[in-house]
Amino acid sequence: MLNSIRWRITVTYFSLFLLTILLLSGVLSKVLENYFINNLTVSLTKEAIIAQQFIEGSYPANQQGLDALVKELGATISTRITIIDHTGRVISDSDEIALIMDNHLDRPEFIQALDGKIGSSTRFSTTINTTMTYVALPLTHKNEVVGAVRLSIPTDQIHSTLREINTILLFTFLLAILIFVILSLRLSSIISKPLEEVTRSATRIALGDLKHRIFTLAQGEIGQLEQAINFMAEKQQEKIAEIDDKKSKLEAVLSHMTSGIIVVNHKGSITLINHAAQALLGVKAHKVLDKSFQAVLRHGDILTDLNQVLQQGKVVTRDIYIENPTAKSLQLVMAPIYHDKVIWEGVLVLTDVTAIKELEKMRSQFVANVSHELRTPLTSIKGFVETLQSGMVTDQNTRERFLTIIASETERLSRLIEDILDLSKIEANKNKPQLDTILLDTIIDDTIHQLKDQADKAGLVISTSSSFDNIKVLATYDGLKQVLLNLLQNAINYTSPNGTIEVSVKEEPSHYIVAVKDTGVGIPAEDLPRVFERFYRADKARSREKGGTGLGLSIVKHLIESFGGSIWAESLEGKGSTFYFALRKPEDNC
Numbered sequence: 264m265l266n267s268i269r270w271r272i273t274v275t276y277f278s279l280f281l282l283t284i285l286l287l288s289g290v291l292s293k294v295l296e297n298y299f300i301n302n303l304t305v306s307l308t309k310e311a312i313i314a315q316q317f318i319e320g321s322y323p324a325n326q327q328g329l330d331a332l333v334k335e336l337g338a339t340i341s342t343r344i345t346i347i348d349h350t351g352r353v354i355s356d357s358d359e360i361a362l363i364m365d366n367h368l369d370r371p372e373f374i375q376a377l378d379g380k381i382g383s384s385t386r387f388s389t390t391i392n393t394t395m396t397y398v399a400l401p402l403t404h405k406n407e408v409v410g411a412v413r414l415s416i417p418t419d420q421i422h423s424t425l426r427e428i429n430t431i432l433l434f435t436f437l438l439a440i441l442i443f444v445i446l447s448l449r450l451s452s453i454i455s456k457p458l459e460e461v462t463r464s465a466t467r468i469a470l471g472d473l474k475h476r477i478f479t480l481a482q483g484e485i486g487q488l489e490q491a492i493n494f495m496a497e498k499q500q501e502k503i504a505e506i507d508d509k510k511s512k513l514e515a516v517l518s519h520m521t522s523g524i525i526v527v528n529h530k531g532s533i534t535l536i537n538h539a540a541q542a543l544l545g546v547k548a549h550k551v552l553d554k555s556f557q558a559v560l561r562h563g564d565i566l567t568d569l570n571q572v573l574q575q576g577k578v579v580t581r582d583i584y585i586e587n588p589t590a591k592s593l594q595l596v597m598a599p600i601y602h603d604k605v606i607w608e609g610v611l612v613l614t615d616v617t618a619i620k621e622l623e624k625m626r627s628q629f630v631a632n633v634s635h636e637l638r639t640p641l642t643s644i645k646g647f648v649e650t651l652q653s654g655m656v657t658d659q660n661t662r663e664r665f666l667t668i669i670a671s672e673t674e675r676l677s678r679l680i681e682d683i684l685d686l687s688k689i690e691a692n693k694n695k696p697q698l699d700t701i702l703l704d705t706i707i708d709d710t711i712h713q714l715k716d717q718a719d720k721a722g723l724v725i726s727t728s729s730s731f732d733n734i735k736v737l738a739t740y741d742g743l744k745q746v747l748l749n750l751l752q753n754a755i756n757y758t759s760p761n762g763t764i765e766v767s768v769k770e771e772p773s774h775y776i777v778a779v780k781d782t783g784v785g786i787p788a789e790d791l792p793r794v795f796e797r798f799y800r801a802d803k804a805r806s807r808e809k810g811g812t813g814l815g816l817s818i819v820k821h822l823i824e825s826f827g828g829s830i831w832a833e834s835l836e837g838k839g840s841t842f843y844f845a846l847r848k849p850e851d852n853c
């Protein structure tokens with residue numbers, strides 16, 4: 264309160280005013296006093312001149328005559344009259360007994376008068392205990408100063424008049440002060456009100472109410488201050504909106520990205536962890552925030568890497584394998600975050616590379632398998648060709664048998680290469696095949712018809728156990744044909760004569776399930792989950808004998824999945840197998 268502008272303005276103005284008033288009243292009272300005393304001196308001088316003339320006119324008079332004159336004159340003009348000789352001895356006084364009065368030669372007015380001038384003085388008289396104004400004139404006789412006459416009057420009157428004037432002045436000043444206080448309070452309020460409003464508004468804005476604006480309609484500097492604060496608030500609002508926007512974008516990016524992000528401060532504590540990182544490491548943000556990074560990922564090498572990042576500003580990449588919450592391979596990229604050219608924090612980007620690693624493993628296994636598969640027929644062909652070339656086989660029948668083997672191995676080789684090519688073609692187009700609406704009855708009839716000779720030779724009959732009329736599925740014609748061919752060929756290959764092969768279909772709300780059932784050798788339970796893997800053979804001898812490549816089911820699986828369907832198998836060893844595949848219905852058919 265005492266520090267408020269209003270109060271300070273009032274106090275300053277009041278002090279200035281009071282000082283002025285005090286000075287003014289001091290000066291005024293002195294001026295008035297001087298004025299009255301001067302006036303008094305002037306009229307006293309006039310009277311003194313008259314007294315001087317009277318006394319000089321009756322000079323030299325005897326003591327009694329002089330006393331009578333002085334007393335009468337003094338009474339007439341109501342003024343004390345004192346006469347001294349040139350030695351300063353009081354020879355007559357209208358109010359006192361001259362004889363008992365001390366020598367007056369030292370009185371300043373008498374000194375001047377004896378010097379032939381008009382002497383005057385105002386001072387406190389100890390004789391009568393009051394302030395007196397004195398005027399003295401020389402008394403001359405025959406052109407010689409023989410003494411002096413002095414008129415004196417108490418200045419009480421003047422002082423009481425002055426006191427009255429001062430009392431009036433005091434009341435006037437008090438009234439003026441009162442009016443002034445009221446006015447200065449009003450004035451300071453006019454000045455301070457907008458300032459207080461500005462202060463209140465600025466505080467509101469500073470506390471976060473950035474939408475608040477000041478409207479006091481003040482002019483001048485305060486008006487400019489208001490505009491500046493409003494402008495500042497507007498800019499601040501824009502900046503915060505910008506930051507909020509960036510923040511929400513960043514949050515959206517961080518929470519939706521598949522890579523894990525962890526930010527660690529220079530003490531090694533986690534300051535940020537996104538959803539992906541929490542999922543990858545099996546932790547919850549509220550439990551690990553502000554906790555040591557080690558608590559989340561215990562790996563000696565990472566701590567060393569992190570130190571390099573935070574102390575030397577290096578960017579470090581490392582692949583690690585973790586077992587919890589699930590076994591996976593992670594790639595870690597660690598980089599520094601700078602703030603004012605100082606390393607502030609470190610960011611860790613965690614990418615789950617398990618699938619990539621597995622794919623790499625699968626690819627190298629595939630290459631090894633392919634090489635192995637190719638080498639087997641090639642070795643056999645090479646062996647038979649060399650034997651024939653050596654001319655050691657003379658028997659025509661043996662030669663022909665060798666040539667038949669060479670031909671069949673060549674055939675297997677070319678089938679193998681064709682299957683590998685098919686597989687890579689399907690894999691390449693896996694995500695973007697152009698699906699058509701395929702009528703199942705024609706494609707199944709065609710396939711069965713195509714395999715009829717082969718089935719006849721094997722002593723088998725392929726039949727359909729349900730009607731396929733007007734059943735439409737989503738697939739590619741060639742792809743679905745290859746699926747049916749592979750499955751039916753396998754059924755023929757792995758079923759003994761007199762067995763049966765049956766194709767049937769079952770309708771589901773959104774798809775059809777096609778089943779290819781045989782009464783063949785079946786697949787051992789432990790092999791069943793793996794028959795769709797590349798080059799996996801449950802019955803190696805039979806597969807080789809039938810010229811199998813071990814890729815047929817793998818091709819089938821890839822094709823069905825590229826149609827958006829699924830495939831599975833059921834089998835009982837020695838009893839037979841059923842391969843099922845589900846295909847979607849076209850949209851307008853659901």
Ligand code: ADP
Nearest residue numbers: 753757794800801802806811812813814815816
């Ligand atoms: P292959 O060329 O060896 O037939 P596939 O990928 O077509 O290769 O099949 C993989 C393995 O699954 C085969 O080697 C065989 O052991 C088994 N298999 C496939 N179909 C049948 C079936 N209908 N009956 C029994 N076993 C089968």
